[in-house]
Amino acid sequence: QQQVKQSPQSLIVQKGGISIINCAYENTAFDYFPWYQQFPGKGPALLIAIRPDVSEKKEGRFTISFNKSAKQFSLHIMDSQPGDSATYFCAASMDTGRRALTFGSGTRLQVQP
Amino acid sequence: KAGVTQTPRYLIKTRGQQVTLSCSPISGHRSVSWYQQTPGQGLQFLFEYFSETQRNKGNFPGRFSGRQFSNSRSEMNVSTLELGDSALYLCASSRDRAGYGYTFGSGTRLTVV
Numbered sequence: 001q002q003q004v005k006q007s008p009q010s011l012i013v014q015k016g017g018i019s020i021i022n023c024a025y026e027n028t029a030f031d032y033f034p035w036y037q038q039f040p041g042k043g044p045a046l047l048i049a050i051r052p053d054v055s056e057k058k059e060g061r062f063t064i065s066f067n068k069s070a071k072q073f074s075l076h077i078m079d080s081q082p083g084d085s086a087t088y089f090c091a092a093s094m095d096t097g098r099r100a101l102t103f104g105s106g107t108r109l110q111v112q113p
Numbered sequence: 114k115a116g117v118t119q120t121p122r123y124l125i126k127t128r129g130q131q132v133t134l135s136c137s138p139i140s141g142h143r144s145v146s147w148y149q150q151t152p153g154q155g156l157q158f159l160f161e162y163f164s165e166t167q168r169n170k171g172n173f174p175g176r177f178s179g180r181q182f183s184n185s186r187s188e189m190n191v192s193t194l195e196l197g198d199s200a201l202y203l204c205a206s207s208r209d210r211a212g213y214g215y216t217f218g219s220g221t222r223l224t225v226v
Contacts, residue, residue, distance in 0.1 A: 032212065032213060034212075034215075036217075041219070042219050042220075043117075043203050043205075043217030043218050043219050043220050044156070044203070044217050045217065046214065046215060046216070049214075089156065091212070093212035093213065095210065099161070099168075099169060099210060099212055100146060100158040100161055100169055100171065100212055101146075101148075101156075101158065101212040101215065102158075103155055103156040104155075105155050106155060106156075
């Protein structure tokens with residue numbers, strides 16, 4: 001019930017291409033869905049987040065698409081750059097109960113020049 | 114503004130010992146959470162403190178404990194260390210709601226030998 005499933009595990013994209021990472025959740029009580037970016041030796045950094053009352057949110061080259069009925073959300077990275085090479089985590093939380101973030105398993109993105 | 118500061122960055126301990134990790138949140142952030150990150154289990158929630166009180170707790174044994182001081186600084190303690198406790202321990206802070214707008218520190222890399 002608390003799980004967030006993330007795919008793919010790893011992704012190789014050419015510079016300038018679109019990177020797409022998908023997540024699915026079960027618990028309909030989740031009401032906050034952030035994406036984090038983590039570089040080696042660093043903690044995760046908040047990239048972009050969305051609430052379920054919105055179907056899409058865009059910040060620069062990063063877009064979250066949210067499908068409430070399918071209980072899925074995805075991260076799109078447009079014009080991917082080598083500097084985007086990192087591990088990306090989706091997550092979800094709710095405003096009741098535990099309220100902590102439940103993370104996906106992570107996607108290692110490699111953008112080739 | 115200063116980010117979340119975790120000390121020490123690296124730690125090597127012997128099985129059976131205990132360890133204390135420290136976290137200084139962003140000024141004004143009252144919620145401090147701790148996560149364990151391992152290659153096998155990913156990011157797992159340990160506990161959250163708010164106004165010196167443990168507000169939420171993950172599924173970890175009682176050997177893992179924490180506390181928060183009046184200035185919001187937090188410490189976590191692991192007693193009777195096991196080899197499986199080797200991990201990156203991450204602290205995250207937010208203004209109020211756990212998980213919402215988290216800022217993570219760079220973590221403490223604990224190695225148990």
